[in-house]
Amino acid sequence: MSAVNVLVVEDEDAIREMLGLVLEQANFVVRAVADAHQAQAAxxxxxxxxxxxDWMLPGLSGVEWARRLKKDRQYGDVPIIMITARGEEEDKIKGLEVGADDYVTKPFSPRELIARIKAVLRRSNKYGKSGRIEIGGIVLDVDEHRVSISDKHVVLSPTEYRLLEFFLTHPGKVYSRSQLLDQVWGRSSFIEERTVDVHIRRLRKVLAEHNREEFIQTVRGFGYRFSEQT
Structure with a gap:
């Protein structure tokens, strides 16, 4: 297995050095920078x-840089874990809404951090699947990890990609939030059920740009269904 490269963006010197040390001890290849401009150069x-x-950075904030990055066709599928001192639910949800795949709240243990990183990396893998899936003009090429709708390339975050892949391979069936968490995020995930709603909303927004938002249907009192039939 090839080395995993992690870019750390943290303005506090002591925390940046600590993160680099922790990640290197876990056998990650680390590059650490102090702000969003240095990160963009990296x-x-x-x-x-x-x-x-890090959520709060000098100049361009981490959350704003994450927002821009997720809209970038070249870098939009790179997983992002936000580091934040904010513990409020609203701030956590905001981080997910801009495209972050997970978050850790200071203070956190090295063990928790590594567990979250490995979980996100597992979720972003292809799991050895191959082939092409197509429903209603939505085409998912598993080999190339690409999605297109009506022959137009669509940029999705790793989580949105996995969610769409699951829906495309399980059309017509209703799944609860907890079932989607198990199937898309994994049983060992630290993610809360409300996170499913956030990512469903983001995926619907992408599909709406191609007039496919009605494919993801809310089944009141239970969960969600993916179907061409409205």
């Missing part, structure tokens, strides 16, 4: 497998 040199990004 991306242009080499694309990481995951970004560990």
């Amino acid at each position: 991306l242009s040199e080499s694309q990481p497998d995951l970004i560990l990004l």
Whole structure:
């Protein structure tokens, strides 16, 4: 298995050094920078497998840089874990809404951090699947990890991609939030059920740009269904 590259973006020197040490001890290849501008420069040199990004940064904030990054066709599928001192539910949801795949709240243990990183990396893998899935003009190429709708390339986050893949391979069936968490995020995930609603909303927004938002249907009192039939 090839080395996993992690880009750490943290403005506090002591925390940045600690994160680098913890990640290197876990056998990750680490590049650490102090702000979003340095991080953007690092991306242009080499694309990481995951970004560990502080919420509050000098100049361009981490949450705003994450928002821009997820809209970038070249880097939009790079997983992002936000580091935040904010514990309020609203702030956590905001981080997920801008495209972050997970978050850790300071203070956190090295063990928790590594567990979250590994969970996000597992969720972003292809799991050895191959082939092409197509429903209602939505085409998912598992081999190339690409999605297109009506022959137009669609940029999705790793979580949105996995969610769409699950829906496309299980059309017509109703799944509860807990079932979707198990199937898409994994049983060992730290994610709360409300996170499913956040990612469903983001995926619907992408599909709406191609007039396919009605494919994801809310089944009141239970969960969600993916179907061409309205």
